[in-house]
Amino acid sequence: MLKKIINKENKLPFIILLAIVSFISFNVLNKNFFKNLRFDLTRSNVYTLSSGTKSILESINEPLDFKLFYTKQIGDINPVYQNYYDRVKETLEQYVLISNNKIKLKIFNPKPFSNEEDKAVEYGLQGVEILAGVYGYFGLIASNSTDDEEKIVFFQPDRSSFLEYDLSKIVTNLANPNRRIVGLYTDLPMLGTFNPLAKSQDAAAAPPWAVYNQMKEFFEVKRIHEKTRIISEDLELLMLVHPKKIPERLIYMIDQFVLKGGKLLVFIDPNSESESFSPEANQSNDDKNSSSLSELLDRWGVKLVEDKIVGDLLSARRVEIGTSDQPSVTDYLAWLDIKKDHMDSSHQVTSKVQRLTFATSGFLENSNKNKDIDFKRLVWSTTQSMKIDASEVIAPDPTTLLRNFVPENEELTLAAEVKGNFVSNFPNGPPDTGKKDEFDKNKHINKSIKPSTLIVVGDADMLYDEYWLRYEQSGEVVPIANNADFTVNLLEYLNGTEDLIGLRGKGSTSSPFTKVEKIQKEAEQKFRAKEQELLEKLNNYQSKLENIQKGTSEEEGKSVLTDKETKEIEKFREEMIQVRSELRKVQNALRKDIEKLDSTLKFFNIFFVPILLILISIILGVIERKKRHQKHIVRETN
Incomplete structure (x- = not known):
């Protein structure tokens, strides 16, 4: 019977019909059974979610609502946005699948003058002008069951390599909504000061630094000081700023904290200019204003080259010198203005930072005493740099420094990340503090229980207001650099989960014709x-x-050549x-x-x-x- 149907005359129509049925069947099967099956043929696996993201998504315990807003007219005007929208949408769909539908995704097209546009404006999304007075939107609003909210006000294509990190960070923050804690130890007056011997009330009280105020907006800051008896178990990140006279018992506590997996952010300084602003500075008998924390960091694989300052001709800041009657402007080699091209653009911390200012900064090196780490520079100087003796910037003469400048054709590391396993700086157990049973020797750890992360910056002065803020005559305070953003980025990065810290910026979706x-x-x-x-x-x-x-030739005065x-x-x-x-x-x-x-x-x-x-x-x-x-x-x- 089949042979009669498929005779020579009916063979071609039958083949066409069979092809149509096969095509429809394949699409139905693909949509219902193979929608999570993907092949990523890009060189950097741009479209493949990392194991860290999968771990974050699989650990979600409560439903999360994601609302994606995209005005289609944006893509009609600029196809780059349409391509990026497709990628964002596909990535979010993968998040929904891997989270076992714990993430609920809704997509809105906020056309001009529509109810969806009103929603986008209400949520605080950033609009881009399509036509005169007409705006389009491309952003994300995410919330959890307790109405905590995270958002991306506008998806910028130039941040496409960090799409997975940004989305996973939102999931992490919503799935763990408790306010994160940062432990802060500092020998600088970051928290503000009060001097009862001052002649006026204004002089008696100095406000907290702007960086500290910005930190408090994002984190709960717990003060760690010389008399701290124990580092709380719920603390996962310590920030040390100019740890100049930190006692041995606290050094030991920090040592054990890191070996247990705690993260550390350290700002050290070979020449702290801001130390002189502390009320205790005039009362101290110690004439050194440097900090290196070498008792911890050196054995862990990173060291600050002591008594040396980075001088950089191409990054030098312009300063005013001379008297009020005869002022002049020159480059001060020891005050640096580092631009984006000397930061790691592939790192989450520095990817959006445009400018950083440093004041008499030191530089970092791998001490090569720990083979079980990854030493990665985050910020560095230009090749037109020179190592300057710290003594030359105590009472600096910018013109003399400039006159004696000889570039060493070497990029010096100003900030670095160190990841890996560490060994204790107290191999024989806890130190003898003179107090009985202050530390339990049986709980002493000699090696890392799990890998940890340290970030070290070679300048503490960069946190002080005077070096990154400008005070206008109108009373307005204007940031001239991203120092506070950089600091908060560091804290956000280190305070994330292990899965989130493990995420890196991925390559671009476009492949250049090399x-x-x-x-x-x-x-x-x-x-x-x-x-x-x-x-x-x-x-x-x-x-x-x-x-x-x-x-002007020899025969001058002739009008004819x-x-x-x-x-x-x-x-x-x-x-x-x-x-x-x-x-x-x-x-x-x-x-x-x-x-x-x-x-x-x-x-x-x-x-x-x-x-x-x-x-x-x-x-x-x-x-x-x-x-x-x-x-x-x-x-x-x-």
Whole structure:
């Protein structure tokens, strides 16, 4: 019966019908049974969620509501946003699946002047102007059962490499809504001061530093001091700022805290300028104003090079020197203004930081005393840097420093992250404090129970208001750098879960044409050299022509050019034409190399695959024909 239906006349329609049924069946199966099956063929596994994210999503205990707002007109105007929206949507759909539907995702299209737009505005999402007075939105609102809320006000494509980190951070914060705690130890007046001997009330009280106020907005800050008897079990992060005179018993407590998996953020300083602002500074007999915490950090793999300051010609800040009658402005090598290109753009902490200011900062090195760590620099100086003796900046003369500057062609590390396992700095057990049973020797740990993370910054002054805030005459306070954002980012990063800390920025979804870029750079180097040569010759010719026209030659005063001068001008013009011709050759060579590569790529993309398929089809056809011919011969023989 089937053979009658599939006869020669009905064969083609039947094949078409079978193909349509197969296509529909495949899509139905794919939608219902294989929707979580994905293949990520990108080089950096951009579309593959990390094991840390999966662990976070699988540990969610309560439902979370995610509302994604996207105005489609944004993508119509700029396809980059449409592509990024597709990626955000697909990533969130993966979050829903892996969380076993604990995350509830709703998608809104806030068209102009719609109820959805009113919702987006009410939630505080950032709008971008599509047309005059018409705004579009691309953001996320997430909440938990207790109405805690996290948001991304606008998804910026340039932060696409941190999409997974940002979303996982939101999940972590909502799944663990309790206010996070930071333990703070400092020998600087960060919390404000009161001096009863001051002559006026204004002078008696100094307010807390702006960085400290910003920290309190995000965290519960617990003070750690010399008399602290125990570090609380619920504390997972310690922040040490200029730990200059920290007692041994507290050093031991911090040592054990890190070995148990606690995180540490340390600001040390070879020359603390802000220490002089403390009321205790005048009462102290210690004339040194440096801190290194070498008793802990050196054995753990990181050290501050003592008594040395970073001087950086390209990052030097402009300062005013001289008297009020004769002021002048110069570069102060020891005060640094570090731009984004000297920060790790792949790290969550520094990816959005644009500018950092440092004051007489030290630099960090791997002490090579711990092989079980990963030492990673976060912020560094330019190659136009020099190591300056700390004694030269106690009463600094910026002009003398500038005059004596000799670059060492070395990038010096200003901030570093150290991850791994550590050993105790007290191998023989707790120190003898003179108090009986202050520490239980049986609970002493000599090696890390689990890996931990330290971040060390070589300057504590960067936290002081004067070095990153500008006070306007109107009374307004304007940040000139992202020092406070950087500090809060560090605390956010270290206060995350192990899974969250393990996440790194992923590669870009776009793959550059590295071969084309290489050709362009090589040709551009030649082009720039020729261009410079041309400019120099043109300037030379121009000055000579001006001398001739002004009559600065030997026969001055003549208004008519001599034959000799005319020949010289003609010679200049010929040489200019020749140089321009050489310049055009370089440009043409650049275009030819790129066009040749372009033609090759087009051939492989457009023609190679079809030609290959045709060849394979011909080969298979020949093989099949030979088989049929062989069968025919066998039948004839029989």
